Amino acid sequence: MGERYEIIVDFANHKGKNITMKNARGVIGNPDFAATDLVMRFIVGDTLSDDCNNGDVPSTLRVTAPPKEANISRSFDFERIGEHWVVNGVGWADIEHRILTRPTLGTDETWELKNGNGDSNITGVHPIHIHLVDFQVLSRSGGRGKVLPYEAAGLKDVVWLAPGETIRVAAKYAPWPGVYMLVAFNVTNLAKWGYDETTVFIDPMEPVFRPKDITPQGFTDEVIRQKLEWFWSLNAYRRNTTHVAPDI
Numbered sequence: 001m002g003e004r005y006e007i008i009v010d011f012a013n014h015k016g017k018n019i020t021m022k023n024a025r026g027v028i029g030n031p032d033f034a035a036t037d038l039v040m041r042f043i044v045g046d047t048l049s050d051d052c053n054n055g056d057v058p059s060t061l062r063v064t065a066p067p068k069e070a071n072i073s074r075s076f077d078f079e080r081i082g083e084h085w086v087v088n089g090v091g092w093a094d095i096e097h098r099i100l101t102r103p104t105l106g107t108d109e110t111w112e113l114k115n116g117n118g119d120s121n122i123t124g125v126h127p128i129h130i131h132l133v134d135f136q137v138l139s140r141s142g143g144r145g146k147v148l149p150y151e152a153a154g155l156k157d158v159v160w161l162a163p164g165e166t167i168r169v170a171a172k173y174a175p176w177p178g179v180y181m182l183v184a185f186n187v188t189n190l191a192k193w194g195y196d197e198t199t200v201f202i203d204p205m206e207p208v209f210r211p212k213d214i215t216p217q218g219f220t221d222e223v224i225r226q227k228l229e230w231f232w233s234l235n236a237y238r239r240n241t242t243h244v245a246p247d248i
Helices: 187-192 221-233
Strands: 018-022 038-043 072-081 084-087 107-115 126-130 135-141 158-161 166-173 182-184
Touching: 107 126, 107 158, 126 166, 158 166
Parallel strands: 072 107
Antiparallel strands: 018 038, 072 084, 107 166, 126 158, 126 182, 135 166
């Protein structure tokens, strides 16, 4: 399981060293797997080859207005039925029914996320990710029972949902109309949902998917729209074993 954060690391005092970023183990009784505590290794050089973006950290980062809290609009229950993980009783393989909600464009909604009956051996911990929005964590009940300071400090797109816990989150569903994908990012869960059977897996080393230089022009509304339309054109959720990357 995992959450996403943007962090800044200063390696100035660690020249010539290898530094490993690690996950904690034994968190809330969740089962640990081999090497899941090893996140990333930084090999710090002895000399500086590029000083881009090495200036002082701004005292104020980009300010994003929080969404408005609304009455609970949707409730989602993450649970395990037999060998299958389901949301509100619906599994990933149920193509006809797996669209659980269609938020209205521009609305603020409060969603309630629940994780089973509290037995970590059955339900486990779920990192819940809502695509295309940033949300505010409003409350926790059961589990840890409170919103932790680092969660309250800003908006998130992944939230930790412990066994037996209920969380309320608020988000504005804009500017994209339609479906906002909701997923629990545990690899073992995805396999049991049938994710690998219904998803086309691409080669990240294909030139079209390789990292590209970041420029201000890459964040205009028109460029973002073009990128999203291109991602949609990949049709990644069809039952297919081949994929040809289009030009962009």
